[in-house]
Amino acid sequence: MVVVTTSTDPNASETVVTPGGTRIERSEEFIQLLTPTGERVEDETFSFTHDDATIAANLRHMVLGRRLDTEATALQRKGQLGLWAPSLGQEAAQVGSGAAIAGLDEVIPSYREHAVALMRGVDPLDLLKTFRGTAMVDWDSVATRFHLYSFVIGTQALHAVGYAMGMQRDGVVGNPDPADNGAVLVYFGDGATSQGDVSEALVFAASYQTPTVFFVQNNQWAISEPIEIQSRIPLYRRATGFGIPSVRVDGNDVLAVQSVTEWALDRARRGDGPTFIEAFTYRMGAHTTSDDPTKYRRREEEAAWRAKDPIERVRTYLLGRGAVDQAWLDELDAEAEALGVRVREGALALPEPRLEDYWALTYASLPPALAAQRDAYLAYEASFEDADGEGGR
Amino acid sequence: MSETMTMAKALNAGLRRALEADPKVLLAGEDIGKLGGVFRITEHLQRDFGADRVIDSPLAESGIVGTSLGLALRGYRPVVEIQFDGFVWPAFDQITSQVSRMRFRSMGRLSMPMVIRIPFGGAIGAIEHHSESPEAYFTHTPGLVVVSPSTPLDAYWMIQQAVASDDPVVFLEPKRRYHEKGEVDLTEPPLPLDAARVVLQGSDATLLTYGPMVKTCVEAALAASGEGRSIEVIDLRSLSPLDEATIVASVERTGRAIVVHEAARSGGLGAEIAARIQESCFYALEAPVLRVTGYDMPYPPSRVEAQYLPDLDRILDAVDRSLAH
Numbered sequence: 001m002v003v004v005t006t007s008t009d010p011n012a013s014e015t016v017v018t019p020g021g022t023r024i025e026r027s028e029e030f031i032q033l034l035t036p037t038g039e040r041v042e043d044e045t046f047s048f049t050h051d052d053a054t055i056a057a058n059l060r061h062m063v064l065g066r067r068l069d070t071e072a073t074a075l076q077r078k079g080q081l082g083l084w085a086p087s088l089g090q091e092a093a094q095v096g097s098g099a100a101i102a103g104l105d106e107v108i109p110s111y112r113e114h115a116v117a118l119m120r121g122v123d124p125l126d127l128l129k130t131f132r133g134t135a136m137v138d139w140d141s142v143a144t145r146f147h148l149y150s151f152v153i154g155t156q157a158l159h160a161v162g163y164a165m166g167m168q169r170d171g172v173v174g175n176p177d178p179a180d181n182g183a184v185l186v187y188f189g190d191g192a193t194s195q196g197d198v199s200e201a202l203v204f205a206a207s208y209q210t211p212t213v214f215f216v217q218n219n220q221w222a223i224s225e226p227i228e229i230q231s232r233i234p235l236y237r238r239a240t241g242f243g244i245p246s247v248r249v250d251g252n253d254v255l256a257v258q259s260v261t262e263w264a265l266d267r268a269r270r271g272d273g274p275t276f277i278e279a280f281t282y283r284m285g286a287h288t289t290s291d292d293p294t295k296y297r298r299r300e301e302e303a304a305w306r307a308k309d310p311i312e313r314v315r316t317y318l319l320g321r322g323a324v325d326q327a328w329l330d331e332l333d334a335e336a337e338a339l340g341v342r343v344r345e346g347a348l349a350l351p352e353p354r355l356e357d358y359w360a361l362t363y364a365s366l367p368p369a370l371a372a373q374r375d376a377y378l379a380y381e382a383s384f385e386d387a388d389g390e391g392g393r
Numbered sequence: 394m395s396e397t398m399t400m401a402k403a404l405n406a407g408l409r410r411a412l413e414a415d416p417k418v419l420l421a422g423e424d425i426g427k428l429g430g431v432f433r434i435t436e437h438l439q440r441d442f443g444a445d446r447v448i449d450s451p452l453a454e455s456g457i458v459g460t461s462l463g464l465a466l467r468g469y470r471p472v473v474e475i476q477f478d479g480f481v482w483p484a485f486d487q488i489t490s491q492v493s494r495m496r497f498r499s500m501g502r503l504s505m506p507m508v509i510r511i512p513f514g515g516a517i518g519a520i521e522h523h524s525e526s527p528e529a530y531f532t533h534t535p536g537l538v539v540v541s542p543s544t545p546l547d548a549y550w551m552i553q554q555a556v557a558s559d560d561p562v563v564f565l566e567p568k569r570r571y572h573e574k575g576e577v578d579l580t581e582p583p584l585p586l587d588a589a590r591v592v593l594q595g596s597d598a599t600l601l602t603y604g605p606m607v608k609t610c611v612e613a614a615l616a617a618s619g620e621g622r623s624i625e626v627i628d629l630r631s632l633s634p635l636d637e638a639t640i641v642a643s644v645e646r647t648g649r650a651i652v653v654h655e656a657a658r659s660g661g662l663g664a665e666i667a668a669r670i671q672e673s674c675f676y677a678l679e680a681p682v683l684r685v686t687g688y689d690m691p692y693p694p695s696r697v698e699a700q701y702l703p704d705l706d707r708i709l710d711a712v713d714r715s716l717a718h
Contacts, residue, residue, distance in 0.1 A: 135500060136497060136498040136499070136500055137498050137499060137500070138500050140502060141499070141502070141503070142502070147466070148498065148499055148503075150491075152486065152490050152491070155459065155486070155487065155490065155491055157459075158455065158456055158458075158459025158460050158462070158463065158487070159459060159460075159462050159463040159466065159491070160463060161459075161460050161463060162459065162460030162461055162462055162463020162464045162465075162466070162467075163463035163464070163466055163467050164463070165460060165463065165464055165467075166463065166464045166466075166467025166468065166469050167467065169419075169445055169469070170467070196455060196483075197455055197456070197459060197486075197487075200451070200453040200455055200456035200459070201456065201459070201460075203451050203453060203456065204450075204451060204453075204456050204460050207451055358497070360501070361496055361497045361500065361501045362496070362497055362535050362536050363496070363536065363538070363560050363634075364496070364504060364558070364559040364560050367587070367634035368634070368637065368638070369634055369635065369637055370634070
């Protein structure tokens with residue numbers, strides 16, 4: 001059983017006794033390949049095998065993801081979205097893992113993986129429909145292999161394991177040609193690890209050795225609850241008890257995240273079973289736009305994490321080695337601006353839903369009682385129309 | 394071609410035929426493999442179809458239903474066994490928040506062809522949590538089909554129709570009737586899955602029931618006929634959607650309706666049926682719609698379950714009260 005703890009200082013772990021007397025094992029050790037100041041460091045277990053072009057592509061995805069997120073947050077503040085779940089600060093965790101997807105892999109997200117959605121070709125305006133309330137979840141999860149967002153915390157972990165059980169039965173695991181293989185990459189957060197469904201998912205995955213990679217974005221906060229309320233040990237160590245190899249990675253280091261996720265997905269596709277990755281990151285924004293983090297966390301903490309920004313370190317690194325120049329970065333900013341404009345204008349132009357269309361989505365064929373309900377609704381609505389046939393309500 | 398068999402055997406034969414007909418059909422549940430399930434409904438199916446298609450699951454109902462959802466997304470048609478009615482609640486969130494609405498929340502792009510088999514109801518002398526009637530929780534959930542067979546014939550065909558359905562089906566098996574025998578025509582299904590059946594024709598009152606209470610109602614109707622009363626018995630078969638046309642046609646004719654179920658009364662399926670009858674048959678009614686049900690308490694100890702459950706005498710008493718109007 002491989003349990004990759006760390007390649008850095010093993011003494012970094014400490015036991016803390018909180019004022020309430022709770023003993024908590026704290027540790028910030030993790031796999032890191034690019035420091036917050038943009039310097040490459042080596043790790044004895046994991047190495048980044050891709051060229052600068054891959055890193056530049058990751059930077060592009062992170063910048064676009066952040067722009068979508070910033071724009072959507074602004075739209076919510078202007079009253080144009082009912083809600084938004086910001087991904088600010090988690091771009092490296094999302095893009096690094098998203099860049100590891102290959103072969104026949106499938107992604108099962110929670111509700112915050114906007115950067116991965118963009119990478120999978122989901123139209124950002126389709127993402128926004130859910131948050132504007134013009135549709136339920138309106139993208140083609142089969143074509144994009146990016147499954148529907150789930151809003152019940154942790155529920156999707158079980159779906160991911162079941163889907164992976166199906167892949168085992170379809171013979172798309174362990175084939176000689178890697179292109180014929182696939183795995184399921186499932187996202188959830190630190191709060192979700194407390195859900196029974198996540199524990200059950202780990203049980204099923206271990207039992208059947210499914211090709212599943214559990215990717216936990218530990219952004220330190222489950223709305224207002226700090227990680228200490230979810231776990232007394234570092235999260236990745238939870239998986240050990242289920243017999244699942246696990247690793248913790250600097251979630252703000254896109255190189256390390258990609259390397260670790262590639263390793264885990266490779267294992268899964270080969271038929272070596274599930275892996276649990278804890279990406280140690282930080283939710284720089286609010287949980288959702290309904291949340292107010294100033295009520296429960298310190299400015300000093302936020303400032304410390306801002307210094308570990310996932311995008312800035314990659315920009316510094318690539319500029320420093322001449323892999324990109326200012327003109328390239330300006331072009332990227334222009335592309336991000338264009339995305340922002342498209343999102344801003346497109347959100348306002350999303351077609352309004354019609355309630356009468358929703359009865360037909362309930363069953364494969366409409367039962368008579370539901371058809372009667374819909375018809376009564378339509379007749380009622382029609383009773384408000386004036387002589388010109390214009391809606392009167 | 395027909396055969397005499399128990400309901401347990403009919404379900405087993407129906408599942409076997411579903412497994413033969415479609416390689417995407419899978420069975421999952423606790424103890425369903427070598428043991429064949431605690432009621433032996435899946436006996437020998439793992440032996441004959443392999444452990445990849447007849448899956449012994451870890452003891453986690455939410456996990457069983459949640460992973461089956463994932464299998465269905467991958468194109469499989471999982472048939473899940475919940476060991477006893479009282480153990481479905483850990484899976485309730487997956488069933489109501491996810492399985493029931495996958496078509497809806499995907500804007501019609503995805504379907505959820507899953508069957509959730511639940512042995513349900515009392516009268517088997519069991520301890521707590523083994524005699525529940527949870528149907529109203531599921532009939533209240535849009536997107537779920539909820540059915541219950543009352544005979545070996547229906548059990549054999551309805552399980553196959555449920556497996557073939559592109560909607561999720563909660564399949565309630567009346568466990569007290571598992572070992573009762575009946576004639577099963579193996580050539581063609583007698584009715585569609587969503588149709589009710591008029592089991593006995595009559596003109597004075599209509600008994601509306603399903604699952605374990607069908608036999609009890611038929612016995613009551615036959616006893617009443619000895620006193621010169623002509624009682625119609627309808628086996629609803631499909632609890633959601635309801636076959637309203639068959640219900641309404643009968644009550645329009647008899648003018649009297651009595652709903653019978655084991656489940657507790659308040660907020661039960663009987664309330665919904667009574668409401669619909671009063672909306673549709675108001676001017677045909679000669680008496681209030683009555684309900685003969687379990688009482689509004691948790692399922693009691695087995696030594697008093699005979700008093701708790703509707704039986705022939707309580708049904709006849711309700712018939713008398715209805716006819717007294």
